[in-house]
Amino acid sequence: MVKLFSLSVLHKSPGKATWLCASYDTSTFNFFQRSSATEFMSFVSKTIVERTHTCSRQSVKEGDYMCHVYVRADNLSGVVLSDHDYPHRVAHTLITKLLEEFAAKFIPSSWSSLPEKSAVFPQLETYLVKYQNPREADAMTKIQEELDETKIILHNTIEAVLERGEKLDDLVSKSEGLSVQSKAFYKTARKTNSCCSLG
Template identity: 40%
Template sequence: MKILFSAVFKPGTEAPGKDGPVMLSQAAELSSLGFFQRSTAKEVFVMFSRQFAKASTEPGQRSSVRKDGYMSHVYHSPMGVVAVCFADDEYPQRVAFGYLSKVCEDFVLAVPQSRGDCGTADLPHEALFAAKHQELLVKFQDPGQADQLTQIMAELEKTKLVLHETIEAALERGCKIETLINKSNDLSGSSKMFFKTAKKQNQCCTFM
């Protein structure tokens, strides 16, 4: 059981050329993937997390997307940020949302100016939170230990949860994965080629 990637976004913003909100922080633990898969995997996580954050418009809402044995979880915090993580299908959903809540809480405490204008470039305050974000990601690799955060869990039970069975259902209405991939500036040319090849073989995102 593991969390591979997480990111924090500022809702209501637009990152130039990214077709989605500004990314405020990110952390990754991709050691379980092959060395040559990690770069593409991270780009894919960034792209989809940005789109899921863009589609999350209701403060307090939680949503999950299931794909090929993996889950992405999205939490729109009332504190003014949206957090997204990608975990394997065995990772407890409740703990995943506890992680996202903790990330949001600690981020706003560490970067109080994020409540206001954060600019338009990705990672404007990364130096203030990068180490803490990575520390939380490592800590939550053990869901049993992390589940001690009962107060956070209790608060999360009061929020709305939406489970999406397909990625398309979690994206903005009418948005197709192929279109998103083709126009994404979060993906390199090699990653876009990976998707096209995987689609032909009906194995899209099997590295996730």
């Protein structure tokens, strides 16, 4: 069954991205892994936005996740984290819809001054539930047609979007936004994926 794990809205400024709001579904993780999974999803989402050029879209594999990101011309950015089976087009259509609605609710001049994750935007939780089934996106076909004109860059690993010489392992170990448990969660997931992907 396809799965959406998180929806996020961020604002990108030179060298960094700031969280505006996010919603997570960690129901597939065991209880003790949920906060670490949430932290790690936040970390990956922020890292990908910081390394995505303005006016571009990409979908990046990271372990069990697909990280779909769109950074608009005004640097408002959206991220959908899903499993590998969730259709890329639907994820990008959803991001476009979320960002349009967010921009209609919050004026652009406020984006850079909003405290992290303080934007009250209940649509995120609604959409996280509604679009678990990608067929629900059929109502968004108009946006879909517009998206067909847009190139989505697909990367097989997160390393492909990092800057030359950067390694995800190093970013994780240096991150102040990840707890010790989340770093351990990442390392365990990394080992599990590497042992299974050699075949």
